[in-house]
Amino acid sequence: MRQKKLFNLLTTLLLLIAFQVNSQHEETQEAKELDTAEAGKEARKEYIQHHLLDSYDFNLFSIKQEDGTSKHIGSPLPIILWDNGLQIFSSSKFHHGETVAENNGNYYKIDHNKIYKTEADGVIHYDESHHATNAKPLDFSITKSVVMIFLTGLLMFLLFAGLAKSYVKNGGIASGAGRFFEPIVLYIRDDIARPNIGEKHYRKYMGYLLTIFFFIWFLNMFGLTPLGINVTGNIAVTFALALLTFLITNFTGKKDYWKHLFDPLGDSMPWYGKLPLYIILIPIELLGVFIKPFSLLIRLYANMQAGHIVLMSLIGLMFLFKSWFGSGMSFMLAFAISLIEILVALLQAYIFTMLSALYFGFAAEEHEHNEAH
């Protein structure tokens, strides 16, 4: 039984490695066809940009065929637009952004990763500053990142629901994957939630803290697999996560939280002494309410984005040198950075959870005493 499990794990690992080697092989071939150094540089830039962006189809890799056309391996995803009624069609109609898609007599074209409404000829008009002036329908498409978020959500649900069941069956003793996850969950409870939020209220926030920790961690780790989908490096995703923390902080804020915002000095000073101070203090405190979640969102986004840029640039070195030495060096550097990125993936999830817990602590704290601080 155990051997079989181990065997399965090994096969999966080997497949993953083979896949990575395979996809890198394709990249090398593509790069060979670039003649000049300048074109190569542009292509590398575009490749990195392309990797960092969200996309309307789940493209694993592309192969350049002998007749010069590219063959894309992957699957199309549904496009959902709100444009005088719901418009749902498959992203295969766009042919990887190369053609105009037609649905119910409306024509759409992808430009710079955004969908615009066009006429049948698919021409996009630009103004002087090179922004498209075409109408932009509301876009609720299931993009690559959304697929990844759904998959992570499903994985987390199955994993932790299964763990909960196994705990019931074994009388509260961890088994299987629970032996790996139990110390992490306990760490979040005993070293993040309890000291920061306080013994009295921490229970209420545990569900959110655990969810956000594992969600960010898993997404970060998925970003490092050969699939390499940069979900947490997408500012919309981190914005949504930080918004949740912001809402929870402010909606669970107790009396003392609001008092600290609007009357930070309390009874330590008569009102005529407080007035000139508060003209400056209260705006700063209010600004702080928004800066806290904003710094959360920027930190996670920037860290993951920067990590991916560094990794892709190091792999890009391979095409710059075009020699065995360069490839070896690029591989070694990329390998070292990947190891650091595994640490960063965990660290960023930890920091996000930790700071969220800290902010919840501000919201939930209650003073027994009346002195100012």
Place this chain on the structure above:
Amino acid sequence: MVGAGLVVIGVGIGIGRIGGSAMDAIARQPEAYGKIQTAMLIAAALIEGIGFAALFAVS
């Protein structure tokens, strides 16, 4: 561009100082290792955030 470089230098010095001070603190009180590490990581993350904000403002 030069500004971004300056910010990164500043962030480097800042995080270096935090790390060094944390080492000192751990050497002085090894039993407080966990608490010091947590505080160090938070401070380092805050400074790092500023650095990234500057980098993204420039690029």
